[in-house]
Amino acid sequence: MEMKKQNKKNIKLIAIDMDGTLLNDRNEISAENRKAIKEAEERGIHVVISTGRTRMTCDDLVKSLSLRSYLITVNGSEIWDENGNLIERQLLEVEHIKQMWGLKQQHNTFCWAASVGNVWKEEFPDDFSAHEWMKFGFDVKDDEVRQLILDELTENEALEISNSSPTNIEINASGVNKARAIEKVCIRLGITMDNVLAMGDSLNDLAMIKEAGVGVAMGNAQNHVKECADWVTTSNLEDGVAVAIRKWGLNN
Numbered sequence: 001m002e003m004k005k006q007n008k009k010n011i012k013l014i015a016i017d018m019d020g021t022l023l024n025d026r027n028e029i030s031a032e033n034r035k036a037i038k039e040a041e042e043r044g045i046h047v048v049i050s051t052g053r054t055r056m057t058c059d060d061l062v063k064s065l066s067l068r069s070y071l072i073t074v075n076g077s078e079i080w081d082e083n084g085n086l087i088e089r090q091l092l093e094v095e096h097i098k099q100m101w102g103l104k105q106q107h108n109t110f111c112w113a114a115s116v117g118n119v120w121k122e123e124f125p126d127d128f129s130a131h132e133w134m135k136f137g138f139d140v141k142d143d144e145v146r147q148l149i150l151d152e153l154t155e156n157e158a159l160e161i162s163n164s165s166p167t168n169i170e171i172n173a174s175g176v177n178k179a180r181a182i183e184k185v186c187i188r189l190g191i192t193m194d195n196v197l198a199m200g201d202s203l204n205d206l207a208m209i210k211e212a213g214v215g216v217a218m219g220n221a222q223n224h225v226k227e228c229a230d231w232v233t234t235s236n237l238e239d240g241v242a243v244a245i246r247k248w249g250l251n252n
Contacts, residue, residue, distance in 0.1 A: 009213035011249045012191045014040055015072070015182050017200035018051040018058060019164060021218050022241050029061060036242035037065060040249050048072060048185060050178045052135070052164045052204050054114045055080070070188075074114055075162065075172050075204050076181035077134040088184065089116070092133040092173045096158060100136045100171060101128070103149050110139045138169045162204035166222055170204055179207035197248050199233065199241060201225060216244045 014037075016022050022029055037047050049062050050072040062071060070087075071080040079087045097113065101124065104111040113120045115131040125131060140146035150169055153161055160172045178200075179193075186192055198205070198212035201221040209215030209229050217229035218240045226232050231248070233240040 009197070009248070010195055011045060011197045011214065012195040013046040013048060013069075013182070013186065013189065013197070014245060014249050015048045015050045015178065015196055015198040015208055015212065016241055017178075017202070017205045018049060018053060018061070020201035020220060020236050021199055021205070022049070022236070023061070024237050027061075029064065030239050030242070032239040032242040034065065036239075036245040036250070037067075040245055041068065043250065045249055046070070046185075046189060048182065050076070050182060050198070050200075050205075050208060052170060054078075054119055054134075056117075056119060070185045072178060072181040072185070074134045075160075075170060076176045076178045077114075077172055079181050079184060088181075089134070090173050090176050091116075092136065092171070093158065094129045094133065096156065096171075097128050097133045097136055099156070100138075100153070103152065104138065107140070107145050107149060109145065109149070112137045112139075134172065136171045137164075139165075139167055140169070141167055162202070162206070163222075164202045164204050177207040178205060179211045182208055183211070197244065199244050201236065214248045216248070 022033060040047055046069040047067050048070050051058050052075045055073055069082055078089050081087055114135040115133050138149055153159055158174050160174050160176050162170050164170055183193055193211050194213040196212040197214045198208040199216040200209055201218040206225055206228060215229045217226040217232045219235035233244040
């Protein structure tokens with residue numbers, strides 16, 4: 001696939017999604033992806049994992065890469081510096097969590113949520129206001145039910161709505177997305193979004209793919225993500241991250 005943006009970019013930061021992108025279907029980072037990431041770091045490029053996961057559910061994998069840069073978690077709700085210190089956290093109001101819990105009950109769907117220090121799946125707290133919330137998610141196999149939930153949530157301007165798979169809905173506070181978080185990291189590093197290579201597979205990656213100097217969709221990405229990307233790499237089972245890093249990050 002030919003590059004839509006013709007001029008060559010000076011890539012100084014590579015932003016990589018985890019699930020469906022960096023990770024294969026066994027939740028592993030391939031040797032080839034690790035090697036390409038290491039080569040990029042050796043070139044002085046900042047490699048930033050940008051994930052919908054919380055620190056609790058991504059730490060071991062991220063630490064295995066021994067990165068020397070920032071980390072973006074919970075779809076951009078949290079930004080961590082190179083020493084693991086929290087720079088910023090943006091929360092969802094409890095009233096919105098209660099609204100989404102009501103929708104879960106009404107439609108009898110599977111759901112999960114991320115609060116500070118916990119990921120809720122099977123059991124949820126009795127008192128929602130006793131926790132600080134960052135993200136709420138639905139997984140709905142029924143297209144009609146998913147659309148009903150989506151329609152109701154879309155009316156609420158306080159919410160940022162995306163997904164991390166075709167059957168789910170992910171909700172953060174309005175204005176929270178991976179692009180905004182990466183932009184804040186860029187400001188700290190004295191670079192611009194034009195210096196960014198971003199790659200992902202789902203709607204929660206769309207903003208960073210659109211706004212990066214080079215936006216790459218995985219071969220296994222949702223169709224809309226592919227349509228909006230500058231380039232499509234191979235799938236997450238075919239070292240797609242390494243292929244994109246070598247083509248756009250290391251070929252300057």
